[in-house]
Amino acid sequence: MSHQNNPSFEIRSGNWLTVDGKTLRANALEETADSETYRTVSVDELHEILTLGRGAILHAIDALYVKTRQKNPIGSVLKPSIFVAHLSQPTQAIDTFTQEGLANRTNVFNDPTELQPRFRPFWEAVKQSGFTAEARRMGQSEGSWLLARKPDTTHVLRQLNFKESEAMCDIRQTLIDLPTSEHIPHLAAYQRVGEEEIDRTDNNDPQKRARDQILLMLAVTKIKDVSGHDPSLVKEELLDALDYAANMGFDDITDLIEEVLKR
Numbered sequence: 001m002s003h004q005n006n007p008s009f010e011i012r013s014g015n016w017l018t019v020d021g022k023t024l025r026a027n028a029l030e031e032t033a034d035s036e037t038y039r040t041v042s043v044d045e046l047h048e049i050l051t052l053g054r055g056a057i058l059h060a061i062d063a064l065y066v067k068t069r070q071k072n073p074i075g076s077v078l079k080p081s082i083f084v085a086h087l088s089q090p091t092q093a094i095d096t097f098t099q100e101g102l103a104n105r106t107n108v109f110n111d112p113t114e115l116q117p118r119f120r121p122f123w124e125a126v127k128q129s130g131f132t133a134e135a136r137r138m139g140q141s142e143g144s145w146l147l148a149r150k151p152d153t154t155h156v157l158r159q160l161n162f163k164e165s166e167a168m169c170d171i172r173q174t175l176i177d178l179p180t181s182e183h184i185p186h187l188a189a190y191q192r193v194g195e196e197e198i199d200r201t202d203n204n205d206p207q208k209r210a211r212d213q214i215l216l217m218l219a220v221t222k223i224k225d226v227s228g229h230d231p232s233l234v235k236e237e238l239l240d241a242l243d244y245a246a247n248m249g250f251d252d253i254t255d256l257i258e259e260v261l262k263r
Contacts, residue, residue, distance in 0.1 A: 007019050009057070015081065015083060019049055022039040023037060024085040025039065025040045026086065026122045028087065038086065041085065046122055050126060050148065051130070057131070065080060079149060079150055079152075081148065082147060084145075084147060086145055087119055087122070090139075090140050090144075092144075095116060098115065100114050101113075107137040112124070122146055130151065131151060132149050132151045153221060159256060160253065162215040164219070165197050171190045172190060174186055180227060190220060198212045210250075214253055217237065217240065218257070220237070242254055242257045
């Protein structure tokens with residue numbers, strides 16, 4: 001990397017990362033790219049760059065969130081993701097995504113199994129640099145990209161196999177279009193429906209009941225986190241979930257929550 005000890009990080013056009021004036025491009029398909037526009041990077045190089053630029057990227061995420069919130073003060077605004085590396089051209093989707101990924105019509109990918117194996121180490125490089133990874137298929141000219149966002153409990157819930165009921169999902173979708181000042185009754189409803197589901201399924205298994213209660217706590221906290229609630233309150237709720245998991249001896253959950261708290 002040029003200027004290796006002091007690279008220049010910039011977020012252009014909203015949320016596109018450039019390093020020393022160039023866009024990063026994963027070398028998974030081993031194709032040449034315009035050297036004036038792109039810097040082709042290996043997995044190790046991507047990890048090094050994102051680790052060095054972590055502070056600048058996190059600052060950009062916060063700044064973009066504040067800017068968007070100011071433009072849309074009455075709606076629900078989610079924390080943005082940053083485009084950190086180009087993966088492939090629009091015509092290379094079949095080389096980039098698995099059948100599961102190609103069937104994902106949202107074009108937003110939160111599970112590395114939706115990527116072909118050659119791209120998964122780049123996903124891990126984003127994670128190892130202290131971010132939550134994401135991939136997207138863009139328009140006819142942009143192709144597919146790897147993104148980084150602030151760590152939240154999304155990966156915790158996925159790894160622990162948390163499943164929302166249809167009613168919970170409907171409530172969460174309702175929250176997207178509301179300002180945070182109007183979230184309280186809907187969050188209470190989400191919590192209530194989740195507890196009713198636990199009561200219905202976990203009556204005879206105290207350990208499973210406790211795990212599901214912790215996952216519900218984390219699900220509510222995630223909604224608050226990504227929609228811009230007070231970070232100090234979000235942290236308090238994460239610490240409450242951590243204490244609960246530690247007291248129950250759920251080491252797998254405590255390890256994952258501690259990872260989020262390090263962000």
